[in-house]
Amino acid sequence: MDSFWPALALFAIAAAGVLGVYGAAAAVRIGGGPLSREPYMAGVPVTEHPVSRFHVRWYAVTLLFLAFDMEMVFMYPWVLVVAEKGVHAVAEMFGFLAVLLVAVVYAWREGAFRWT
Secondary structure: OOOHHHHHHHHHHHHHHHHHHHHHHHHHOOOOOOOOOOOOOOOOOOOOOOOOOOOOHHHHHHHHHHHHHHHHHHHHHHHHHHHHHOHHHHHHHHHHHHHHHHHHHHHHHHOOOOOO
């Protein structure tokens, strides 16, 4: 338990630093007018709420992105240990990539990559 106190002190110092920076920024902030609070839209007036609903096709694209992002998360540690694990690790990775290829083919056939 004694080794926990330095970590807790470091966390407290970091939290105090972050709160100090946010407090200083709030103290010296120059108030903006209503125009500066609008999002930048290249001169076009905003017509909808910033938290409006997205079209349902974006959710499929998001899920595909997350699937391939997770692929990279699993491939990075594999690259680090493949030399010592040998052929068995290579075969497992090809199996993993085969499952992902099946997912891509399924998404392609379902039209997840079409934008119209």
